[in-house]
Amino acid sequence: MRQRPTGWFTLIAVLLVAWGLLGCLSLYLHIAYGPDIDPAATDWDRAFYAALPAWLNAVYAVAVGTGLLGSIALLMRSRLARPLYLVSLIAVIVQFGTLFLTTDLIAHKGVVVATGFPIFIALMAVFQIWFAGYAQRRGWLG
Template identity: 55%
Template sequence: MLNARATPPVWFWVVAALLLLWGLAGIASFWMHLTYNPDDPANAAYDRQLYRSLPGWLNWVYAVAVGGGLLGAAALLMRHRAAVPLTIASLIAIVIQFGWTLGMTDLIAAKGFATAAGFPIFIFAMGLLGAWTARTARARGWIG
């Protein structure tokens, strides 16, 4: 017996493709984070100090955030059910990553709320979009 899946609408493909591009940008950002040189005097003193203060486990959380998002988007495009847990894992990692960074450092006090939290809020919104798209696709039978 064939396991027929419903055909997704065009917006699904557009969102999944945009999420894949977003995931690739996240991987590039992660790479820049890993290769950041806190000893480079060209970097702002506060940024160098902040980078040095970050716990090592936060790199793993960052990796789950961007890796889960990228793999989740790829799973969406392949119409694979793994998109749901991958995008949810990414969203959870985003919350942990920025929850710790914004809540356990003086980043907001040093740079202001809009500068410190503006882009992380957008990143969280993109994580929500990925998880929502995956769950919606699963519920509507667009992914296996």
């Protein structure tokens, strides 16, 4: 039986939808402008971007798309939130794993600059999975 969630559940769900929308905006800017959106982009940045395989954009789209859909499902109190978030996390791991294991990004940018935000993104994905599971155990998702 579905229980009525607390007010903070809805607040977190709305914030997660906003996070998903920001991810989609980031994907759009990445595809539409690439490194040219950054006035500090170097020749290395441009070459790095040009060398990325096209399939990596598809993985990026899966990561942000399923993350946003998971957040919408969470807001709608659907059990689909958790599996959508899980797909998103897998895509995040593939995306950043590919970048870190097959390129010299860390050597050029440094470990903190190269990994700081990707680690935060992965932690957010883990939080989303946990939160959807918590909401499901509390009976807030149907």
